[in-house]
Amino acid sequence: MPRNPDQRDLFSGALELMILHTVRLTPMHGYALAKHIKHASDELLQIEEGSLYPALQRLLRAGLLDSESGISAKGRPTRIYRLTDAGLRHLEQETSSFEKMFTGITRVLAASRTQEA
Amino acid sequence: MAFWKLFSRRRRYDDLSVSIQEHLAERADELTGEGMSRAEAEQQARREFGNVALVEQHSREAWQWPTVESILADIQFSIRQLLKAPGFTATAVLTLALGIAINATMFSMVSAFLMPHLPGRDPQRVVALSSVNPDGTFQADVYPVSVPNYLQWKKETRLFSAVAATREIGSGGLSTPGETPQAVSIAAVSPDSFDVFGSSPELGRAFNPQEDEAGHDHVLILSHGLWERHFGADPAIVGKTVRLNREDYLVVGVMPADFRLLGFVPDLWIPLTLTSADRAAAARKDRSLHVFARLQPGVTLEQVRARLNVLAQQAQHDDPAVEQGWGASVRSLGDFLVYNFGIGTALSVVMTVVAFVLLIACTNVAGLLLTRAVGRQRELAIRMSLGASRARVARQLLTEGVVLALLGGSVGLLLSWFGIKVLRAGMSFNEAISAVPLRLDHRVLTFVAVISAVSALLSSIAPALKASRATINTDLKNDTRSATSSRSHGRLRAVLVGGQIVLAMFLLAGTGHLIRGVYEFDHQDLGFAHDHLLTAGIALDHARYSGITQQKNFVRDLLFELQQIPGVKQVTIASTLPATWTDEVSIHVRGNDNARANEQQRAGDRVITPEYFNAIGVRMLRGRGFTDGDTANSPPVVVVNQQFVHKYLHDGDALGKQVNLDTAGAPEWRQIVGVAPDVKTYATIALVDPEAYEPYAQVQRPIGSFSLMLRTSVNSDSLSGSLRDTLKRLDPELPLIDVVSMDKVIAKQTAGNPLFCDLLATFALLALLLSAIGIYGLIAYSVTERTHEIGIRMALGASTADVSRMVLRQGFKIAAIGSAIGLLLALPLPRVFGAMFQGLTFRAPEVYPIVLLLTFLVVLVAVLGPAWRASRIDPTTALRIE
Numbered sequence: 001m002p003r004n005p006d007q008r009d010l011f012s013g014a015l016e017l018m019i020l021h022t023v024r025l026t027p028m029h030g031y032a033l034a035k036h037i038k039h040a041s042d043e044l045l046q047i048e049e050g051s052l053y054p055a056l057q058r059l060l061r062a063g064l065l066d067s068e069s070g071i072s073a074k075g076r077p078t079r080i081y082r083l084t085d086a087g088l089r090h091l092e093q094e095t096s097s098f099e100k101m102f103t104g105i106t107r108v109l110a111a112s113r114t115q116e117a
Numbered sequence: 118m119a120f121w122k123l124f125s126r127r128r129r130y131d132d133l134s135v136s137i138q139e140h141l142a143e144r145a146d147e148l149t150g151e152g153m154s155r156a157e158a159e160q161q162a163r164r165e166f167g168n169v170a171l172v173e174q175h176s177r178e179a180w181q182w183p184t185v186e187s188i189l190a191d192i193q194f195s196i197r198q199l200l201k202a203p204g205f206t207a208t209a210v211l212t213l214a215l216g217i218a219i220n221a222t223m224f225s226m227v228s229a230f231l232m233p234h235l236p237g238r239d240p241q242r243v244v245a246l247s248s249v250n251p252d253g254t255f256q257a258d259v260y261p262v263s264v265p266n267y268l269q270w271k272k273e274t275r276l277f278s279a280v281a282a283t284r285e286i287g288s289g290g291l292s293t294p295g296e297t298p299q300a301v302s303i304a305a306v307s308p309d310s311f312d313v314f315g316s317s318p319e320l321g322r323a324f325n326p327q328e329d330e331a332g333h334d335h336v337l338i339l340s341h342g343l344w345e346r347h348f349g350a351d352p353a354i355v356g357k358t359v360r361l362n363r364e365d366y367l368v369v370g371v372m373p374a375d376f377r378l379l380g381f382v383p384d385l386w387i388p389l390t391l392t393s394a395d396r397a398a399a400a401r402k403d404r405s406l407h408v409f410a411r412l413q414p415g416v417t418l419e420q421v422r423a424r425l426n427v428l429a430q431q432a433q434h435d436d437p438a439v440e441q442g443w444g445a446s447v448r449s450l451g452d453f454l455v456y457n458f459g460i461g462t463a464l465s466v467v468m469t470v471v472a473f474v475l476l477i478a479c480t481n482v483a484g485l486l487l488t489r490a491v492g493r494q495r496e497l498a499i500r501m502s503l504g505a506s507r508a509r510v511a512r513q514l515l516t517e518g519v520v521l522a523l524l525g526g527s528v529g530l531l532l533s534w535f536g537i538k539v540l541r542a543g544m545s546f547n548e549a550i551s552a553v554p555l556r557l558d559h560r561v562l563t564f565v566a567v568i569s570a571v572s573a574l575l576s577s578i579a580p581a582l583k584a585s586r587a588t589i590n591t592d593l594k595n596d597t598r599s600a601t602s603s604r605s606h607g608r609l610r611a612v613l614v615g616g617q618i619v620l621a622m623f624l625l626a627g628t629g630h631l632i633r634g635v636y637e638f639d640h641q642d643l644g645f646a647h648d649h650l651l652t653a654g655i656a657l658d659h660a661r662y663s664g665i666t667q668q669k670n671f672v673r674d675l676l677f678e679l680q681q682i683p684g685v686k687q688v689t690i691a692s693t694l695p696a697t698w699t700d701e702v703s704i705h706v707r708g709n710d711n712a713r714a715n716e717q718q719r720a721g722d723r724v725i726t727p728e729y730f731n732a733i734g735v736r737m738l739r740g741r742g743f744t745d746g747d748t749a750n751s752p753p754v755v756v757v758n759q760q761f762v763h764k765y766l767h768d769g770d771a772l773g774k775q776v777n778l779d780t781a782g783a784p785e786w787r788q789i790v791g792v793a794p795d796v797k798t799y800a801t802i803a804l805v806d807p808e809a810y811e812p813y814a815q816v817q818r819p820i821g822s823f824s825l826m827l828r829t830s831v832n833s834d835s836l837s838g839s840l841r842d843t844l845k846r847l848d849p850e851l852p853l854i855d856v857v858s859m860d861k862v863i864a865k866q867t868a869g870n871p872l873f874c875d876l877l878a879t880f881a882l883l884a885l886l887l888s889a890i891g892i893y894g895l896i897a898y899s900v901t902e903r904t905h906e907i908g909i910r911m912a913l914g915a916s917t918a919d920v921s922r923m924v925l926r927q928g929f930k931i932a933a934i935g936s937a938i939g940l941l942l943a944l945p946l947p948r949v950f951g952a953m954f955q956g957l958t959f960r961a962p963e964v965y966p967i968v969l970l971l972t973f974l975v976v977l978v979a980v981l982g983p984a985w986r987a988s989r990i991d992p993t994t995a996l997r998i999e
Binding site: 030048056074078 | 129132133137143144165168172173177180
């Protein structure tokens with residue numbers, strides 16, 4: 001699997017958060033999800049299929065996602081993933097805690113940079 | 118996890134595949150749109166996606182009890198693999214089953230004897246209080262206690278909530294009108310005895326506090342066993358009157374079946390009455406009570422020990438003549454019972470041996486697994502190349518070991534069920550031992566589970582480590598038959614097999630020493646002729662034989678009547694049988710005052726009639742034995758043994774010396790008229806204590822219980838009927854206790870030894886056999902491995918003899934190195950055993966060449982087959998195989 005050395009591992013829970021956020025408005029199937037995250041992040045984030053499908057199964061199991069039979073754009077049978085009510089609650093909770101975390105990290109990084117200067 | 122989820126999982130997995138297939142298809146479509154050919158696009162899509170099977174597996178694991186299910190899958194896979202190789206599986210399972218079965222069987226003894234059943238409530242709060250005998254005799258630190266000391270300790274209410282005493286009275290006669298009286302064993306206990314153990318009768322009541330007083334003391338409590346055996350489990354037995362020793366006793370209770378103490382198994386209990394004479398200071402000499410106490414809450418053994426030491430000091434101060442040097446000890450009930458029973462050392466030796474056998478069995482299975490691992494290298498390499506991690510492969514192999522051990526454990530459990538039955542049958546020679554039930558209890562089951570798990574680990578850890586270190590590339594490229602990758606397996610196996618030989622050799626040498634030592638001990642000269650001797654015990658009751666005169670008259674009539682039986686040469690009575698046990702008394706030799714004033718001189722004291730020495734085939738070393746001329750009116754005389762002369766008279770001239778025996782009768786000076794040769798004090802330990810013999814006619818104290826001995830010219834057992842008839846004529850209500858030959862009396866004490874030896878020998882041979890199988894497996898396998906190489910050698914001119922020699926050399930090299938190490942390790946064993954088993958000597962250098970020869974013979978047999986097969990290899994076929 002080719003891997004861009006500039007890319008890095010995601011925070012734990014980050015992939016799940018992005019999946020939940022992505023299917024919040026439009027339920028979609030696996031391939032579309034992977035493509036969407038890639039585009040939306042301006043290709044900064046590349047989702048490995050090796051992580052995506054296990055993550056989807058974990059979310060299904062936790063009841064945050066639901067899946068239903070659907071037909072892909074090309075008319076082939078596939079599974080469409082959609083957010084459940086529990087998923088929505090979880091997403092809101094997690095988003096706010098992630099935002100807090102990022103704010104915190106950014107401040108710390110900024111502070112140390114000021115000290116260096 | 119809900120059950121429906123388990124069932125709906127199949128659908129989940131299908132959905133997952135659908136998603137992934139669609140993912141791949143869509144990506145391929147995209148790539149085709151970019152101008153790739155369909156085939157190229159599909160390949161590119163797959164390459165980008167990665168290992169589909171692995172992603173699917175990881176995704177599925179989200180739904181699983183993560184490890185449990187993959188372990189279940191491993192187990193399923195292992196079972197399929199094992200079923201495919203039934204020969205291998207059967208060998209491995211049987212080997213493990215044998216090892217586990219003998220361990221479980223022996224452990225049932227450990228469970229029964231070293232972790233004995235403790236009756237009652239909070240048994241861990243119960244302790245045993247004992248005297249410590251300064252003479253250092255057998256088990257000197259759990260010596261019985263005198264009444265004054267018991268009463269003193271009973272006052273320590275800060276330490277003990279209750280203190281009770283037990284005196285084993287021995288046998289009594291339980292009579293039913295019109296039937297032969299039955300001898301029963303009786304223990305006299307203080308009334309609160311059952312409270313101390315926190316037990317109460319299953320029927321009726323325990324003793325009342327005032328029932329230890331004369332006039333109220335004719336009450337008894339039956340053991341569950343006697344109640345069933347003798348009274349047909351009569352539910353209305355309480356309140357009935359039974360005749361014990363010709364007196365009426367009221368049955369007040371029946372104890373439950375689980376009220377039993379290892380080594381203490383009386384048929385019935387009566388109250389222990391303490392007369393004022395018992396309580397007097399003079400009674401300090403008579404140490405015959407077992408004392409048990411229940412600790413107050415929070416009191417520790419240390420506190421009790423400290424207080425007992427203070428009390429022992431005080432006693433020494435109060436009565437130095439009797440208490441000089443004596444101490445006191447406390448043990449928890451369990452410790453006391455195990456120690457007092459004295460089976461621990463032998464059991465620990467047997468357990469060590471069986472543990473080694475199991476180790477050898479595990480090594481064999483490890484060897485088998487290693488061989489299989491070589492054959493499966495390609496399979497494992499393929500699995501790894503498909504994405505299985507090394508840990509995963511190692512786990513798969515470990516699982517195989519676990520499945521094998523589980524199977525082995527189950528079969529082993531079945532085998533040990535039989536083993537315990539056989540063992541139980543082998544232990545029926547002694548009531549105290551057969552009274553302890555051996556069974557597959559929860560402890561044995563737990564033990565089997567633990568040793569099965571250990572076996573699984575031991576037998577599969579080496580193959581698993583080895584296999585997981587395999588290198589994918591070379592293993593995939595290599596042909597399975599090529600020797601390079603299997604050479605290190607061969608080396609590992611050679612080390613394992615060498616280790617087996619070391620263990621087997623060590624076990625054989627050790628067992629050889631033990632068997633030789635025990636044999637010599639069993640066949641030691643006890644110092645008297647024990648063939649053609651019929652013995653029986655008699656306990657005269659107080660009702661009919663209340664005084665010395667009545668007792669003496671009865672004995673006189675009995676001896677006279679028995680002498681008339683055809684086939685009887687001599688008849689004698691003795692206070693106890695030779696080589697069993699004697700009373701001990703303090704002695705004093707006139708003129709020895711300045712010897713060591715503080716040292717107490719003690720000797721065994723046996724009361725006998727004049728025919729005693731003739732009956733046991735012993736001739737005086739010096740002086741004379743007793744005659745009918747030694748009467749109550751003639752000067753008091755005594756005969757001593759050689760050890761007495763050695764210890765107290767410094768091997769000087771004993772005849773004519775004056776000795777005072779501190780018996781309960783009036784102390785008086787007796788003249789030594791004879792020196793008898795030493796007779797071993799016990800049949801079970803090689804020990805001779807100083808001993809004095811008193812003539813029955815001159816003894817001025819009651820001798821209530823004694824043994825009869827008949828020297829016969831015919832088979833002694835054939836006269837037991839006449840003996841019974843004679844006694845019945847004299848006194849129909851008096852029971853005879855244990856009418857048996859002297860040989861049987863000795864066998865009863867030592868019969869454990871042959872069993873012990875048989876067990877050890879069986880296990881050591883099993884160890885050798887397993888090692889032989891191990892070495893056979895190794896050599897046979899290496900011959901198969903080297904078929905090609907041997908073919909080349911033969912093509913280049915090696916003769917069949919050369920080839921056989923080469924194979925034999927390979928086997929014997931391992932055997933020689935293993936034996937050498939094993940023998941070296943076994944060298945200190947005689948000294949170790951000497952320290953473990955008091956009174957036994959282990960000097961048997963002949964053991965080493967014998968076991969060495971045996972091992973080499975067995976190795977030869979094991980290696981001959983493969984060597985022969987190697988010599989039959991046809992070079993042309995062998996070379997063509999490639």
